[in-house]
Amino acid sequence: MARLAGVSTATVSRALEKPEAVAEETKRRVMDAVAACGYAPNISARNLRKQETRLVTILIPDVTNPFFNEIVRGIEQVARENNYSVLLADTENLPGQETAYGSLLAARRTDGMILLNGRVPAGLLPQGHAQGKIPPIVVACEYVTNVDLPTVQIDNIDAARKATEHLIQLRHKRIGFITGPLWNVLSRDRLHGYRDALLDAGLLFEDRLVAQGNFSIASGVRAATQLLDLPQRPTAIFASNDEMAIGAIRAARDHGLGVPQDLSIMGFDDIRFAAFVDPPLTTVSQPGGEIGRTAMTLLLRIMAGQPVENRRILLPTHLEPRASTAKAG
Numbered sequence: 001m002a003r004l005a006g007v008s009t010a011t012v013s014r015a016l017e018k019p020e021a022v023a024e025e026t027k028r029r030v031m032d033a034v035a036a037c038g039y040a041p042n043i044s045a046r047n048l049r050k051q052e053t054r055l056v057t058i059l060i061p062d063v064t065n066p067f068f069n070e071i072v073r074g075i076e077q078v079a080r081e082n083n084y085s086v087l088l089a090d091t092e093n094l095p096g097q098e099t100a101y102g103s104l105l106a107a108r109r110t111d112g113m114i115l116l117n118g119r120v121p122a123g124l125l126p127q128g129h130a131q132g133k134i135p136p137i138v139v140a141c142e143y144v145t146n147v148d149l150p151t152v153q154i155d156n157i158d159a160a161r162k163a164t165e166h167l168i169q170l171r172h173k174r175i176g177f178i179t180g181p182l183w184n185v186l187s188r189d190r191l192h193g194y195r196d197a198l199l200d201a202g203l204l205f206e207d208r209l210v211a212q213g214n215f216s217i218a219s220g221v222r223a224a225t226q227l228l229d230l231p232q233r234p235t236a237i238f239a240s241n242d243e244m245a246i247g248a249i250r251a252a253r254d255h256g257l258g259v260p261q262d263l264s265i266m267g268f269d270d271i272r273f274a275a276f277v278d279p280p281l282t283t284v285s286q287p288g289g290e291i292g293r294t295a296m297t298l299l300l301r302i303m304a305g306q307p308v309e310n311r312r313i314l315l316p317t318h319l320e321p322r323a324s325t326a327k328a329g
Contacts, residue, residue, distance in 0.1 A: 074292025160193025176234035220247020
């Protein structure tokens with residue numbers, strides 16, 4: 001093939017692996033020779049020589065949660081553009097599952113990993129006072145508190161504060177809050193923002209107005225029922241994600257309450273279904289696709305050994321007002 005193209009074998013290799021480093025005329029001759037010979041490069045062997053798999057792994061805590069759809073789509077878009085494949089790993093929020101998938105990165109069977117939760121799989125970080133090298137990892141959506149890992153996220157405290165302020169501006173004074181599981185850093189941050197908004201407005205923060213869910217619709221029904229069964233029920237409920245807010249709408253109807261006539265309900269995330277439930281859900285809109293694209297772009301830089309100056313990237317949110325909230329009566 002090199003003889004047919006009139007170049008050296010080294011030039012053929014360079015034209016196939018780094019075409020940008022070869023003159024256009026030389027590259028054309030090599031490509032013509034490749035076509036004439038019917039040559040297909042052995043990608044697996046080439047990647048083995050480079051110690052590359054061209055594979056990245058996404059650890060997702062719950063693959064059934066529609067919030068992650070746009071993030072994964074954004075990751076895959078950038079990965080495809082850069083000739084990477086993506087392994088989607090559903091950990092079901094189980095540490096054992098996380099460790100099993102983390103071993104792929106430790107064994108170099110994947111080139112990098114994006115974590116969509118706030119936990120690093122056991123065995124990937126140096127232990128104690130060891131100074132080992134951290135493998136290519138980017139955290140998206142959540143963040144890790146005990147190690148400096150590149151992170152792409154939103155300001156959950158500020159977003160929850162503004163969402164609660166929206167309900168306060170609608171003259172609600174008894175605002176219930178449905179948290180996610182409190183071991184989750186996002187749940188704690190959103191509770192923090194809710195509390196701050198109440199205190200800043202001179203309203204009392206009451207533990208009884210906080211109920212815990214697990215981000216599922218069913219848990220939203222249970223948590224909202226707990227709030228609506230109080231002797232003095234809230235006039236508004238802010239749920240930490242849209243699925244629990246949809247559950248709260250169901251609970252309100254089970255109690256014979258109209259939304260938003262008798263009870264305003266707000267969510268968080270702006271999943272695809274939020275605009276199509278009855279009534280359409282007021283929510284905090286996250287830039288899911290941009291989170292995914294930014295995280296994958298950051299991971300590419302790390303895997304290429306390039307410096308990363310901004311290790312904590314904050315992306316903006318906005319409030320999406322719809323028909324599930326109204327002024328308090």
